[in-house]
Amino acid sequence: MSAPERSLRADARRNRESVIDAASELFARRGDNVQMEEIATRAGLGVGTLYRHFADKRALRAAIIGRRFEAMTSLARAAEELADPWAAFESLLLGYLESAEPDVAFRLAILGPEEAAWDDIVAQKTAFAAIVERIVQRAVDAGLLRADFRPDDFVLITRGAMANMSGTADWRRHVTLQLEGIRVPER
Amino acid sequence: MSAPERSLRADARRNRESVIDAASELFARRGDNVQMEEIATRAGLGVGTLYRHFADKRALRAAIIGRRFEAMTSLARAAEELADPWAAFESLLLGYLESAEPDVAFRLAILGPEEAAWDDIVAQKTAFAAIVERIVQRAVDAGLLRADFRPDDFVLITRGAMANMSGTADWRRHVTLQLEGIRVPER
DNA sequence: TATGAATCGGAATTCCGGTTCCGAATATAC
DNA sequence: GTATATTCGGAACCGGAATTCCGATTCATA
Numbered sequence: 204m205s206a207p208e209r210s211l212r213a214d215a216r217r218n219r220e221s222v223i224d225a226a227s228e229l230f231a232r233r234g235d236n237v238q239m240e241e242i243a244t245r246a247g248l249g250v251g252t253l254y255r256h257f258a259d260k261r262a263l264r265a266a267i268i269g270r271r272f273e274a275m276t277s278l279a280r281a282a283e284e285l286a287d288p289w290a291a292f293e294s295l296l297l298g299y300l301e302s303a304e305p306d307v308a309f310r311l312a313i314l315g316p317e318e319a320a321w322d323d324i325v326a327q328k329t330a331f332a333a334i335v336e337r338i339v340q341r342a343v344d345a346g347l348l349r350a351d352f353r354p355d356d357f358v359l360i361t362r363g364a365m366a367n368m369s370g371t372a373d374w375r376r377h378v379t380l381q382l383e384g385i386r387v388p389e390r
Numbered sequence: 391m392s393a394p395e396r397s398l399r400a401d402a403r404r405n406r407e408s409v410i411d412a413a414s415e416l417f418a419r420r421g422d423n424v425q426m427e428e429i430a431t432r433a434g435l436g437v438g439t440l441y442r443h444f445a446d447k448r449a450l451r452a453a454i455i456g457r458r459f460e461a462m463t464s465l466a467r468a469a470e471e472l473a474d475p476w477a478a479f480e481s482l483l484l485g486y487l488e489s490a491e492p493d494v495a496f497r498l499a500i501l502g503p504e505e506a507a508w509d510d511i512v513a514q515k516t517a518f519a520a521i522v523e524r525i526v527q528r529a530v531d532a533g534l535l536r537a538d539f540r541p542d543d544f545v546l547i548t549r550g551a552m553a554n555m556s557g558t559a560d561w562r563r564h565v566t567l568q569l570e571g572i573r574v575p576e577r
Numbered sequence: 578t579a580t581g582a583a584t585c586g587g588a589a590t591t592c593c594g595g596t597t598c599c600g601a602a603t604a605t606a607c
Numbered sequence: 608g609t610a611t612a613t614t615c616g617g618a619a620c621c622g623g624a625a626t627t628c629c630g631a632t633t634c635a636t637a
Contacts, residue, residue: 212604212613238594240617249616250596260595314501314553359564363550366501377546384571399583399634425624427587436586441626 230308261320272327417495448507459514
């Protein structure tokens with residue numbers, strides 16, 4: 204489902220891109236509240252063409268979410284480059300949330316129930332999780348993050364923040380407050 | 391929509407109760423993922439009867455959510471009785487989350503987007519919010535809760551926790567951690 | 578217990594959006 | 608330039624679930 208790269212006719216490859224672009228845009232803006240027909244129209248194609256490239260709506264969404272995960276992974280890699288362990292951790296957390304904010308579909312995927320379609324994404328999720336784990340570990344080892352902080356807590360915090368990204372509530376304030384709580388105070 | 395109490399034929403009143411019971415049960419367990427027909431069956435009635443009592447599905451759900459808000463309000467009132475301001479605050483927060491945990495529909499209502507149907511519930515929400523505000527204020531005035539803590543922060547924390555009530559994550563841990571962060575340390 | 582109004586039941590209808598299908602159009606190979 | 612395999616388009620199809628409708632039933636009153 205993910206990458207039938209070569210041996211695609213030129214027009215087909217081009218159209219596939221259009222579909223992905225249109226879908227990314229719409230899913231990001233409206234979550235799952237988007238019709239296949241609308242995606243097709245925006246891509247300048249017919250619905251039939253969507254189904255030639257993706258088995259069904261879930262598969263299409265999964266592909267889009269998978270992309271975002273890849274983006275998150277490179278973001279995490281960038282954070283890992285930072286010399287200061289705390290800076291790396293904070294940059295990861297904030298960068299991740301910042302990127303998630305404008306993508307409703309991604310947030311719903313994280314917050315919502317596990318879906319069968321996510322199977323195709325396990326790899327991307329795992330890759331991301333691995334880096335998170337390293338960054339957390341490093342901050343803990345450096346004595347900058349509470350010793351009992353676990354990678355799961357990263358998930359707790361991020362999901363909590365994402366839940367506050369609709370409406371008027373200020374999720375940054377919430378996260379900042381928590382950062383203060385988990386950072387080991389200067390000795 | 392809410393309370394056409396008197397002047398209902400005996401069987402009608404009885405059936406209305408059955409509908410509410412069945413709907414509460416099912417919405418709580420499965421969120422919006424419940425068919426009107428299923429509710430009718432479980433109530434031992436035909437779908438037509440549901441519609442005699444509630445204009446449509448949203449109205450029914452709104453009524454159910456409204457009830458839960460009333461329950462939350464009395465829970466809040468109980469917390470307010472507590473002499474110790476911090477105990478009152480903590481009891482409110484934990485009690486609220488504890489009650490919300492088993493009610494998927496309520497959680498989705500809190501986490502999800504504003505719906506038009508919520509209009510019928512404004513009163514209940516407001517009543518609850520008023521008590522929260524008082525309890526928070528009292529704890530702040532007593533110097534037990536950070537001076538910059540606002541009622542909105544209560545919302546941030548609870549929504550964050552609710553977002554972590556699915557899956558395996560441990561929302562209590564998350565909340566506990568935050569409580570430590572916002573409580574004013576012993577002098 | 579007879580009468581009429583209120584209520585019920587559930588099959589039929591409606592709506593909505595995903596998915597299929599196949600003739601038309603287009604790209605690539607020869 | 609023609610042949611052939613791919614790909615495209617979008618009307619038609621389908622399934623699921625909410626909602627309607629009205630004859631059958633039940634309650635309340637005299």
